[in-house]
Amino acid sequence: HPTVQHYIFLREHLIGMYIYQDIVELYMSSLLPYALLSHPHTRELRRAAARIIAWCHDYYSVEKELNAGQIMNLVLVIRQEYRCSLEEARAEVARIHDEEVRTFLRLKDNAPDFGPYNELFSEYAHHLQLMFKGNYLWHLCSGRYNKV
Numbered sequence: 001h002p003t004v005q006h007y008i009f010l011r012e013h014l015i016g017m018y019i020y021q022d023i024v025e026l027y028m029s030s031l032l033p034y035a036l037l038s039h040p041h042t043r044e045l046r047r048a049a050a051r052i053i054a055w056c057h058d059y060y061s062v063e064k065e066l067n068a069g070q071i072m073n074l075v076l077v078i079r080q081e082y083r084c085s086l087e088e089a090r091a092e093v094a095r096i097h098d099e100e101v102r103t104f105l106r107l108k109d110n111a112p113d114f115g116p117y118n119e120l121f122s123e124y125a126h127h128l129q130l131m132f133k134g135n136y137l138w139h140l141c142s143g144r145y146n147k148v
Contacts, residue, residue: 001071001080008051011074015057017050024127032124036117041107042124048104049128053135055097059090060140104129 002010025031036042055074062075066086071077074096079089108125111118 001077004074004077004081007072007074007077011054011058011072012047012050015050015054017053018046020131021046021049021128024124024131028120028123028127030120032120033117036114036121039112039114041112042121045104045107045125045128048100048107049131051100052097052104052132055093055100056132056135059093059097062086062090101132 001007032042058074062073065071065073066076071080075086075089075093078084078092079086082089082092084092108122108129111121111125114121
Protein backbone atom coordinates (compact mmCIF):
# COMPACT_ATOMS: atom_id res chain seq x y z
CA HIS A 1 0.00 0.00 0.00
CA PRO A 2 1.22 3.53 -0.69
CA THR A 3 1.06 6.06 2.13
CA VAL A 4 -2.04 8.23 2.31
CA GLN A 5 -0.13 11.31 1.17
CA HIS A 6 1.50 9.48 -1.73
CA TYR A 7 -1.83 7.99 -2.80
CA ILE A 8 -3.55 11.40 -2.70
CA PHE A 9 -0.90 12.80 -5.03
CA LEU A 10 -1.07 9.81 -7.37
CA ARG A 11 -4.86 9.64 -7.47
CA GLU A 12 -5.28 13.30 -8.34
CA HIS A 13 -3.17 12.77 -11.45
CA LEU A 14 -4.18 9.23 -12.41
CA ILE A 15 -7.95 9.64 -12.28
CA GLY A 16 -7.82 11.49 -15.60
CA MET A 17 -10.09 14.35 -14.63
CA TYR A 18 -7.90 17.12 -15.99
CA ILE A 19 -8.70 16.14 -19.58
CA TYR A 20 -12.42 16.22 -18.78
CA GLN A 21 -11.98 19.63 -17.22
CA ASP A 22 -10.42 20.78 -20.48
CA ILE A 23 -13.34 19.34 -22.45
CA VAL A 24 -15.75 21.39 -20.32
CA GLU A 25 -14.49 24.45 -22.16
CA LEU A 26 -16.03 23.16 -25.38
CA TYR A 27 -19.47 23.60 -23.83
CA MET A 28 -18.84 27.13 -22.67
CA SER A 29 -19.43 30.46 -24.34
CA SER A 30 -15.67 30.83 -24.90
CA LEU A 31 -12.44 28.96 -24.31
CA LEU A 32 -10.44 30.02 -21.26
CA PRO A 33 -7.49 32.25 -22.08
CA TYR A 34 -4.14 30.80 -21.00
CA ALA A 35 -3.67 33.52 -18.37
CA LEU A 36 -6.90 32.44 -16.66
CA LEU A 37 -6.35 28.71 -17.04
CA SER A 38 -2.78 28.87 -15.75
CA HIS A 39 -3.58 31.23 -12.85
CA PRO A 40 -2.79 29.61 -9.46
CA HIS A 41 -6.38 30.17 -8.28
CA THR A 42 -7.81 28.34 -11.29
CA ARG A 43 -5.25 25.56 -10.92
CA GLU A 44 -6.28 25.08 -7.29
CA LEU A 45 -9.96 25.02 -8.32
CA ARG A 46 -9.18 22.32 -10.90
CA ARG A 47 -7.17 20.37 -8.34
CA ALA A 48 -10.04 20.41 -5.84
CA ALA A 49 -12.47 19.36 -8.59
CA ALA A 50 -10.30 16.40 -9.61
CA ARG A 51 -9.99 15.26 -6.02
CA ILE A 52 -13.72 15.55 -5.35
CA ILE A 53 -14.40 13.14 -8.22
CA ALA A 54 -11.60 10.81 -7.07
CA TRP A 55 -12.80 10.59 -3.47
CA CYS A 56 -16.40 10.03 -4.56
CA HIS A 57 -15.25 7.20 -6.78
CA ASP A 58 -13.08 5.63 -4.08
CA TYR A 59 -15.94 5.85 -1.57
CA TYR A 60 -18.39 4.01 -3.80
CA SER A 61 -16.00 1.54 -5.40
CA VAL A 62 -14.19 0.30 -2.30
CA GLU A 63 -16.07 -2.98 -1.94
CA LYS A 64 -15.70 -3.84 -5.61
CA GLU A 65 -11.98 -3.09 -5.49
CA LEU A 66 -11.51 -4.90 -2.19
CA ASN A 67 -13.24 -7.99 -3.63
CA ALA A 68 -10.96 -7.80 -6.70
CA GLY A 69 -7.83 -7.66 -4.52
CA GLN A 70 -6.98 -4.12 -5.57
CA ILE A 71 -5.35 -1.73 -3.13
CA MET A 72 -5.45 1.57 -5.02
CA ASN A 73 -8.39 3.14 -3.22
CA LEU A 74 -8.21 5.87 -0.58
CA VAL A 75 -10.50 3.94 1.78
CA LEU A 76 -8.18 0.93 1.65
CA VAL A 77 -5.03 3.02 1.94
CA ILE A 78 -6.43 4.81 5.00
CA ARG A 79 -7.54 1.51 6.55
CA GLN A 80 -4.02 0.15 6.10
CA GLU A 81 -2.09 3.19 7.29
CA TYR A 82 -4.38 4.13 10.22
CA ARG A 83 -5.08 0.49 11.18
CA CYS A 84 -8.80 1.15 11.40
CA SER A 85 -11.99 -0.57 10.27
CA LEU A 86 -13.39 -0.27 6.77
CA GLU A 87 -16.28 1.80 8.15
CA GLU A 88 -13.90 4.19 9.92
CA ALA A 89 -11.80 4.52 6.77
CA ARG A 90 -14.90 5.18 4.67
CA ALA A 91 -15.98 7.87 7.16
CA GLU A 92 -12.54 9.46 6.87
CA VAL A 93 -12.79 9.50 3.07
CA ALA A 94 -16.22 11.15 3.36
CA ARG A 95 -14.66 13.79 5.63
CA ILE A 96 -11.77 14.36 3.20
CA HIS A 97 -14.25 14.60 0.31
CA ASP A 98 -16.40 17.13 2.17
CA GLU A 99 -13.36 19.22 3.03
CA GLU A 100 -12.38 19.22 -0.65
CA VAL A 101 -15.91 20.38 -1.55
CA ARG A 102 -15.57 23.25 0.95
CA THR A 103 -12.23 24.15 -0.66
CA PHE A 104 -13.78 24.12 -4.13
CA LEU A 105 -16.69 26.32 -3.04
CA ARG A 106 -14.36 28.76 -1.29
CA LEU A 107 -12.25 29.05 -4.44
CA LYS A 108 -15.34 29.37 -6.64
CA ASP A 109 -16.92 32.05 -4.49
CA ASN A 110 -13.77 34.03 -3.68
CA ALA A 111 -12.01 34.33 -7.00
CA PRO A 112 -9.55 37.14 -7.57
CA ASP A 113 -10.51 39.89 -9.97
CA PHE A 114 -9.94 38.40 -13.40
CA GLY A 115 -11.13 41.61 -15.03
CA PRO A 116 -12.92 40.85 -18.30
CA TYR A 117 -12.75 37.12 -17.50
CA ASN A 118 -14.72 37.17 -14.23
CA GLU A 119 -17.86 35.79 -15.89
CA LEU A 120 -15.88 33.18 -17.78
CA PHE A 121 -14.27 31.95 -14.55
CA SER A 122 -17.71 31.70 -12.91
CA GLU A 123 -19.09 29.80 -15.90
CA TYR A 124 -16.15 27.39 -15.83
CA ALA A 125 -16.48 26.79 -12.07
CA HIS A 126 -20.22 26.17 -12.53
CA HIS A 127 -19.56 23.57 -15.23
CA LEU A 128 -16.99 21.82 -13.04
CA GLN A 129 -19.56 21.73 -10.27
CA LEU A 130 -22.07 20.09 -12.62
CA MET A 131 -19.54 17.31 -13.13
CA PHE A 132 -19.78 16.46 -9.41
CA LYS A 133 -23.50 15.84 -9.60
CA GLY A 134 -23.17 13.78 -12.76
CA ASN A 135 -20.41 11.69 -11.20
CA TYR A 136 -22.43 11.12 -8.03
CA LEU A 137 -25.53 10.09 -9.97
CA TRP A 138 -23.48 7.74 -12.16
CA HIS A 139 -22.14 5.98 -9.06
CA LEU A 140 -25.65 5.62 -7.67
CA CYS A 141 -27.42 4.57 -10.86
CA SER A 142 -24.90 2.77 -13.06
CA GLY A 143 -25.27 -0.58 -11.33
CA ARG A 144 -21.49 -0.93 -11.37
CA TYR A 145 -21.12 -0.39 -7.62
CA ASN A 146 -23.02 -1.54 -4.57
CA LYS A 147 -25.20 1.14 -3.10
CA VAL A 148 -23.83 2.52 0.16
